[in-house]
Amino acid sequence: MTEGENEYLKRLKHYAPVEKIELADIKNAKKLSTDQIKKEEGKLLLSKISNSDQVQLLDEKGTSFRSIDFARFLQKQFNQGGKTLVFLIGGAYGFSDEVYNRANGKISLSEMTFSHQMIRMLFLEQLYRAMTILKGEPYHHE
Numbered sequence: 001m002t003e004g005e006n007e008y009l010k011r012l013k014h015y016a017p018v019e020k021i022e023l024a025d026i027k028n029a030k031k032l033s034t035d036q037i038k039k040e041e042g043k044l045l046l047s048k049i050s051n052s053d054q055v056q057l058l059d060e061k062g063t064s065f066r067s068i069d070f071a072r073f074l075q076k077q078f079n080q081g082g083k084t085l086v087f088l089i090g091g092a093y094g095f096s097d098e099v100y101n102r103a104n105g106k107i108s109l110s111e112m113t114f115s116h117q118m119i120r121m122l123f124l125e126q127l128y129r130a131m132t133i134l135k136g137e138p139y140h141h142e
Contacts (some may be wrong), residue, residue: 008124015131020120021048021139026091034093042096045088054083055103057095058119062106067140070107071130087127 004021012018026032026040049055054077056062065073077085087107088099095103109122132139 004121005124008121008128011128012124012131015135017055018127023048038093039098042099043090045095045099046102049086049102050084052083052139054080054087055086055088055105057099057106058087058089058104058109058123059095059106060108060111060113061081062108067126067129068133068142069132070126074127074130075134087123089116089123 009018009020023044026044029037029040032040055072074085077083081103088095088103090099109126110117114122129140
């Protein structure tokens with residue numbers, strides 16, 4: 001998957017600055033409860049976000065978009081200007097309440113559950129697809 005992710009990240013850089021940040025696994029996670037793991041992951045996620053960032057969680061209970069509608073959503077975010085758009089993928093147990101409270105919105109790629117690796121790849125492809133739609137390039141067919 002990393003090869004595919006890198007390819008889409010490279011393609012996306014033609015449209016906008018893009019950065020993928022992966023967090024280290026929580027130490028001693030086997031000794032922690034699910035809630036403790038989510039809280040620790042939440043602290044790490046929130047430490048990477050600034051107050052001015054526009055934060056969207058990739059969450060199965062979020063808003064579902066068709067590709068063209070996702071492109072329109074992105075355009076609205078870009079039009080606001082001055083804010084970094086941040087998309088977060090939660091850990092195996094989801095997001096902590098603190099992360100949900102910080103988020104500006106939630107986006108669903110599917111009601112199904114996928115591994116982090118699959119979601120990263122799916123999302124990067126959809127992000128690239130949306131950018132080509134916005135630029136009128138012939139990647140998306142409808």
